[in-house]
Amino acid sequence: MSVVVVGSVAYDGVETPHGKVERMLGGACTYISLAASYFTHVKIVAVVGDDFAQEDYGLLAGRGIDLEGLERIPGGKTFFWQGVYSQDMNDRTTLRTDLNVFADFAPKLPEHYKSQPYLLLGNIQPTLQGDVRRQMPGTRLAGGDTMNLWIEHTREELLKTIRDWDFLLINDGEARMLSGESNLKFAARKIMDMGPSTVVIKRGEYGALLFRHDQHFAVPGYLLERVFDPTGAGDCFAGGFVGYLAERGFDLNGAVDRKELHRAVIYGSVMGSFCCERFGVERFRTLTRQDIDARFEEFRSFTEF
Amino acid sequence: MSVVVVGSVAYDGVETPHGKVERMLGGACTYISLAASYFTHVKIVAVVGDDFAQEDYGLLAGRGIDLEGLERIPGGKTFFWQGVYSQDMNDRTTLRTDLNVFADFAPKLPEHYKSQPYLLLGNIQPTLQGDVRRQMPGTRLAGGDTMNLWIEHTREELLKTIRDWDFLLINDGEARMLSGESNLKFAARKIMDMGPSTVVIKRGEYGALLFRHDQHFAVPGYLLERVFDPTGAGDCFAGGFVGYLAERGFDLNGAVDRKELHRAVIYGSVMGSFCCERFGVERFRTLTRQDIDARFEEFRSFTEF
Numbered sequence: 150m151s152v153v154v155v156g157s158v159a160y161d162g163v164e165t166p167h168g169k170v171e172r173m174l175g176g177a178c179t180y181i182s183l184a185a186s187y188f189t190h191v192k193i194v195a196v197v198g199d200d201f202a203q204e205d206y207g208l209l210a211g212r213g214i215d216l217e218g219l220e221r222i223p224g225g226k227t228f229f230w231q232g233v234y235s236q237d238m239n240d241r242t243t244l245r246t247d248l249n250v251f252a253d254f255a256p257k258l259p260e261h262y263k264s265q266p267y268l269l270l271g272n273i274q275p276t277l278q279g280d281v282r283r284q285m286p287g288t289r290l291a292g293g294d295t296m297n298l299w300i301e302h303t304r305e306e307l308l309k310t311i312r313d314w315d316f317l318l319i320n321d322g323e324a325r326m327l328s329g330e331s332n333l334k335f336a337a338r339k340i341m342d343m344g345p346s347t348v349v350i351k352r353g354e355y356g357a358l359l360f361r362h363d364q365h366f367a368v369p370g371y372l373l374e375r376v377f378d379p380t381g382a383g384d385c386f387a388g389g390f391v392g393y394l395a396e397r398g399f400d401l402n403g404a405v406d407r408k409e410l411h412r413a414v415i416y417g418s419v420m421g422s423f424c425c426e427r428f429g430v431e432r433f434r435t436l437t438r439q440d441i442d443a444r445f446e447e448f449r450s451f452t453e454f
Numbered sequence: 455m456s457v458v459v460v461g462s463v464a465y466d467g468v469e470t471p472h473g474k475v476e477r478m479l480g481g482a483c484t485y486i487s488l489a490a491s492y493f494t495h496v497k498i499v500a501v502v503g504d505d506f507a508q509e510d511y512g513l514l515a516g517r518g519i520d521l522e523g524l525e526r527i528p529g530g531k532t533f534f535w536q537g538v539y540s541q542d543m544n545d546r547t548t549l550r551t552d553l554n555v556f557a558d559f560a561p562k563l564p565e566h567y568k569s570q571p572y573l574l575l576g577n578i579q580p581t582l583q584g585d586v587r588r589q590m591p592g593t594r595l596a597g598g599d600t601m602n603l604w605i606e607h608t609r610e611e612l613l614k615t616i617r618d619w620d621f622l623l624i625n626d627g628e629a630r631m632l633s634g635e636s637n638l639k640f641a642a643r644k645i646m647d648m649g650p651s652t653v654v655i656k657r658g659e660y661g662a663l664l665f666r667h668d669q670h671f672a673v674p675g676y677l678l679e680r681v682f683d684p685t686g687a688g689d690c691f692a693g694g695f696v697g698y699l700a701e702r703g704f705d706l707n708g709a710v711d712r713k714e715l716h717r718a719v720i721y722g723s724v725m726g727s728f729c730c731e732r733f734g735v736e737r738f739r740t741l742t743r744q745d746i747d748a749r750f751e752e753f754r755s756f757t758e759f
Contacts, residue, residue, distance in 0.1 A: 237636065331542065334677045355660040356674055367756050369661055369672035372639045411759035451672050452757055454716035 150395045151190045151215070153262050154182045154388075155281050155293075156271020157251055158195040158219065161429060162231035165238060167377045173429040174205045176228065177271035177294070180381035183433045184388025184420040185269070186212040187441055189395035192265065194218035194256045194281065198225035198249055208430065217259045225250035238379055239353065256281050267395045269387060272296050275303055275310040282313055289400045292316030292345060294387055300326050312344035315401050318387050320351045333358060337365070346401070349390065349414065351383055351421075359414050366411045368452065371422035371444070378428045382421040389413075389420030389441075412445075419444045455700045456495045456520070458567050459487045459693075460586050460598075461576020462556055463500040463524065466734065467536035470543060472682045478734040479510045481533065482576035482599070485686035488738045489693025489725040490574070491517040492746055494700035497570065499523035499561045499586065503530035503554055513735065522564045530555035543684055544658065561586050572700045574692060575619075577601050580608055584615040594705045597621030597650060599692055605631050617649035620706050623692050625656045638663060642670070651706070654695065654719065656688055656726075664719050671716045673757065676727035676749070683733045687726040694718075694725030694746075717750075724749045 161175030178195045185191050192215035199221060209216060228251035231244040256277055268285050270278040270293025278293055285291065292314040299307045300323060307327075311317055317340060325331055328339035337348045337360035350358045356370040393416040399409055419441055423432050466480030483500045490496050497520035504526060514521060533556035536549040561582055573590050575583040575598030583598055590596065597619040604612045605628060612632075616622055622645060630636055633644035642653045642665035655663045661675040698721040704714055724746055728737050 332679065334679055352660070355657070358677075365677065365756055366759070367674035367677070368759075369674045372663075372670065372672070374637065374639055408759055415759055449759075451670055454671070454673075454713055454720055454754075
């Protein structure tokens, strides 16, 4: 049950109130695939330059991630992003974005990727997301993420793209922007009318909401004692969400077990919370499936009544 | 199993994006007691002027609320507050505060109030809350609410007062202000060290958290389609919380059933959500216990996984 993950593999420079790292492995595809790899087999589609370190290949390969779709451009440089977080870490300012090889990214799917049942489209240009989606018409479950940039500047392409998605993962501000509705219930309804039958709205420290037809599920955020670095938390949420559904063989075309979707939101929340505990992808160097399942049970105990 | 409720009975002028009411029944004691009255018998301690309308006595008495402790000052005028809410209703600006008879409020407890098992101290000056608390030393459960004004200007009195409380209800901003901790887990711990063994942090539309010893409970907010008027929602939360515990005969001195505390937070959330559906206390003119229990079950269904 493989998940194909498309998105950026990058180097990030990050400063938070807890410290500063000049250059470390990052990118949506990286975070999504690391998180999903605890649940299922992952195949990635991304691009890097020849500055991409052997050690970073090693981290991904060590988690069993299929790197055949990770294109390496000779003489190219890997996407670099640099940002700084506010004191409360609810805002961040981008200091530098060097697209480098990512500027010409045209996702190429190895033949054996195309028949995989699950597809997670990380946050890249909607037309590229659409290209990949069309190469995998037989999925059981396909969806992805987007951001304010595409909602504002390539709205038509985005709408055309998400029409064919089963689910959309989006944060609360972007859900309001995309739908034009400030009330999240109305916002979700409008987005479901755009195509995806399932909409997951991420609310940062306040948790997440899942909408499907006329019902919804809500979970509060995990109370971390220290948020070291929120970079990648939303992507880890996506990885945990789709990873769990793939592990369970979830099939939207069959009878949908709604509780499975709820549990996928919990696993998404669990993975997002672990991500924040260390800088960058550090937490994934030691994290075990046992840790993950223990935190899942913690969610049960602090939400049960 | 009566609850004694102390606080303001007032007239409010409120403007929200959905409308404007020049003068209507309000005040913390009013909201708390109306909400609690669906669960248990309520006895109030408050003060009004002789402008207090017969119809408003009627609403409270009609819910079975004991008004013997509602002092009426001949020639006095009832506390009046006027405010306007921001477009998203997360902020409000006070336009006018006429304390009137409330300026000299010295809570007088009728003799038969003093032996009641439950006490809810609405948001009034901490020394007054302390006076009342001392008149009811034998409660099973006593606690209350406070606000930024007292945290800033009468901090010492407030600390002395809450030392004798079993629980404190407080919103997230005030919890941070009182504790000096931005992380809510640390904030709750510091507040528990100040006296209350149970701390409930209200997060508005994001729900609520309950802390007790080293454990906590979290519930997301109810997704309302339209928030007409958030005035009194926090007080209705308090009323539902303490009302349910009184109904269940909850005794902090016995073996504590933590799930009962969790369910009390849910009933608090239920009552807060109903409050927002109409202006002022309007919703309580038609609300039934059946509606309340149905919404409690809704909470179960949208949080279960």
